Amino acid sequence: MSPKVQVDQYFAALERLKARGEPISNDAVALEAGRGRGSIKKSRPAHAELIAAIDNAMTEQQETRVAVNPVPGLKSDIEELKRRLDQSLDREVALLHELYDLRAKVNQLSEENRQLKIGRLVPVK
Known part of the structure; x- marks a missing residue:
């Protein structure tokens, strides 16, 4: 098989991979062309154009994946959710402190009330 026919088979295989x-x-x-791994060699002058086309296709494919990839958008969403979670946890901690302070105040007032009732029940001398 002539080198030209082989290179044409490689180009056809490249187009099939791009299409899929x-x-x-x-x-x-x-x-994809039915050859073994490593059969496309930079040392072969007939493969220079093919290797350039493969490199261009790889670059285009990577750029397309980056453009289509939703991960960058998701990262900003994750950061926003983390920020909102931190704010929620801060509010919860503040409310727990307030609850603790109010319970302490209720206990103090209950004790004062109990003392006042006991004082009324004790006979005056």
């Missing part, structure tokens, strides 16, 4: 949205690499193109 599969990960693109030199080895992936070689396997």
Whole structure:
């Protein structure tokens, strides 16, 4: 098989991988073309154009994944949720302190009230 036919098979394999949205690499193109891993070599002048096309396709694929990837948007949502959680926990701690203070005040007033009732029941001499 002539090198030109092999390179054409590699280009056809590259187009199939792009159409299916599969990960693109030199080895992936070689396997898709029915060749073995490592059969696309930089040392072969006939493969120079093919390797450049594979590199461009890999770059485009990575850029597309970054553009489509929702993770950056989710990261800002996670940060916002963490901030709101911290605010909620701060409010809860403040309310617990207030509850503790109010219970202490109720206990103090209950004790004062009890003392006043006991004072009324004790006969005056």
